Amino acid sequence: MQNEIAAIVRALRDLRGSAQEELAEISSQANLSRLEQGKTQVSLVKLSKIALSLDFDLVALVALCQALQDGSSPIDVMAKASKDLEGFIAEGGLQGLKRHWDAGEGLVKRTRGKPSSPDRIRAVLELKASGMSKAEVSRALGLPEATVRRYWLKDLPG
Known part of the structure; x- marks a missing residue:
């Protein structure tokens, strides 16, 4: 551009x-x-x-x-942008934005790494309980071994 x-x-x-x-x-x-x-x-x-x-x-x-x-046309570009904004708002994007932006402070700090998924934690723990090793669980679920190790010691989500 x-x-x-x-x-x-x-x-x-x-x-x-x-x-x-x-x-x-x-x-x-x-x-x-x-x-x-x-x-x-x-x-x-x-x-x-x-x-x-x-x-x-x-x-x-x-x-x-x-x-x-x-x-x-620039008018067509603006019309598409307006539709994209309307869709963003209709899908709840402004509420999501509030989780990431504080009007007084700016960008909200986030935790490192991906957020934990209760479903993934449950899947790891169920396979662990069935006797699989961390490496086997990693392959079976397609998760990085580091993620499996992190979930390995957690409790089953409620």
């Missing part, structure tokens, strides 16, 4: 009548020049700063990029 971003940033600068130097606080002129030539990738953080500096909505900028890449 480098080339699409390059074209859109150039078009926005043309519309705004702004020179690369006006974006100097975001990045060096050499980096901006490479960006506008499609020779470098840009982080979302930097793209957000560029959009803000050019007084243009980041979502609209990304929609324009997607439209150029797909050969579609």
